[in-house]
Amino acid sequence: MKLRESGMPEESYWETLFDVELILDRLETDGRLRDVVELGCGYGTFTLPVAQRISGTLRTFDIAADMVERTVRQAAAEKVENIVCEQRDVFSQGFGIAPDSQDACLLFNILHCEEPLRLLNEAARVVHPTGFVHVIHWRYDLATPRGPSMDIRPRPEQIVEWAKQAGLLVASPVLDLPPWHYGIRFHRPAMSAR
Numbered sequence: 001m002k003l004r005e006s007g008m009p010e011e012s013y014w015e016t017l018f019d020v021e022l023i024l025d026r027l028e029t030d031g032r033l034r035d036v037v038e039l040g041c042g043y044g045t046f047t048l049p050v051a052q053r054i055s056g057t058l059r060t061f062d063i064a065a066d067m068v069e070r071t072v073r074q075a076a077a078e079k080v081e082n083i084v085c086e087q088r089d090v091f092s093q094g095f096g097i098a099p100d101s102q103d104a105c106l107l108f109n110i111l112h113c114e115e116p117l118r119l120l121n122e123a124a125r126v127v128h129p130t131g132f133v134h135v136i137h138w139r140y141d142l143a144t145p146r147g148p149s150m151d152i153r154p155r156p157e158q159i160v161e162w163a164k165q166a167g168l169l170v171a172s173p174v175l176d177l178p179p180w181h182y183g184i185r186f187h188r189p190a191m192s193a194r
Ligand SMILES: C[S@@+](CC[C@H](N)C(=O)[O-])C[C@H]1O[C@@H](n2cnc3c(N)ncnc32)[C@H](O)[C@@H]1O
Pocket: 001, 002, 003, 005, 006, 007, 008, 039, 040, 041, 042, 043, 044, 045, 046, 061, 062, 063, 064, 067, 088, 089, 090, 091, 092, 108, 109, 110
């Protein structure tokens, strides 16, 4: 089942809506992260830059065949070899990732879906006990040029509440990701014991 309001505009327009390097810097996405999983590669806007920063493999999937094909083609063109990208419906098939196996799980522009808690539970399951879940979403307090309808668009405090229900703890303040997004890093409770 395709998540509600998860269609994409033209790629060239979509990619003007983010400062990808700033977002990844503020989310502390770097070589300290080894294996990472991303839900919904879309055009690969974040997939390739994340893969180029981490020290392991980026696993990513999308329900849309054209998004998967585009991301695979782009990775090959740019000779980024640490990406595994496959077509997958995460709602009917799950992530297909072993529990406790990933350093981070990325949920970018996706938690306005019908069952956000289910995605956060799956994210919490696949990251290892010292792993992170990184979320970004559209701001809700200004007239953004895109983004899901305001009645289904989650506020940061809503995402924090869902994440707590999934057994995750807040690992960052709400991060400003201009021009149109905010982000939050979460971690599994085992981090607190370190
Ligand atoms: C709004 S886009 C975000 C893409 C990317 N994360 C980004 O921020 O650029 C949401 C993506 O999720 C994909 N998607 C929707 N439902 C899905 C499902 N059930 N399983 C996997 N991917 C899905 C869509 O095809 C779309 O590419």
